[in-house]
Amino acid sequence: MADPVFFEFLHAEIIKYIVGDDNSPSKDLDLSALDTMGFSCGYRIIERLTREWPKFKDELEVVKFICTDFWTAVYGKQIDNLRTNNQGLYVLQDNMFRFLSKISIGKELMEIAPNYYTFTCGLVRGALANLGVVSAVNAEVQIMPSVKFHIQVQRT
Amino acid sequence: MADPVFFEFLHAEIIKYIVGDDNSPSKDLDLSALDTMGFSCGYRIIERLTREWPKFKDELEVVKFICTDFWTAVYGKQIDNLRTNNQGLYVLQDNMFRFLSKISIGKELMEIAPNYYTFTCGLVRGALANLGVVSAVNAEVQIMPSVKFHIQVQRT
16 A cells, blocks of 8 residues: 555655756746646546545535545545635635645745645645536645645536 | 555656657657656655665665565555566566556557656666665566566666
């Protein structure tokens, strides 16, 4: 059985490849490739995880699945806090976000944080898409290594 | 615990990013980035796997560890066959190489196969390097999805 840390190592290498060794501030970079990679992985991981899963009864149940089973499968822990305004906005808080937990804290952190959470924004968006929920996903870092992922469901 | 297939998904996305959607023949591409990513991952995976491991007594023991524990940790199975000329050349054969096992067989296969095994060549080289064995690693595909990895130990 693979250790989840191998996924982390590979993720770190992708960041290095796209961002470069000097870890440029995110504003100078086009991170859409990371988002796209995340989307595809999230989509496929859901196929793997929900193969024999019953249908979810509503959107909230889908989001809860992302917070528990999905997050545990990928990051080895659950989301610590879930909030919603009951109008399609969900905020998922991970207090020890794996991809940031080993980054040293510096003043430039806020500038480079998107390098580390953009893939996961795509991952969540891809996972939700495969479960029938179209969304926009963003993230914010206030206190390292805690990350809040904002999901805005897009209803048609 | 993460499923080893997540590692595979992420690897597939990297290939797509570097190679492009049309899966160009490898001769037109610079695959060194894949090799470098593999090297770093292999190096770090060894740190993770051998943390409380006794020292290996010789080079052959190191290579056997790559064939068994290392391969199982990353790919979920062992190497099927190991041969050596006892002069620093080792041939590791994986009859169901994970990154090729889901590629459909076409006449252009031999041209694109390096897209799928280059990362792993780097992975093996990085793992060996961290265990004190400097090597050059190549691969060949004769019958899909079987791959032979050739390790040539470089002695000083």
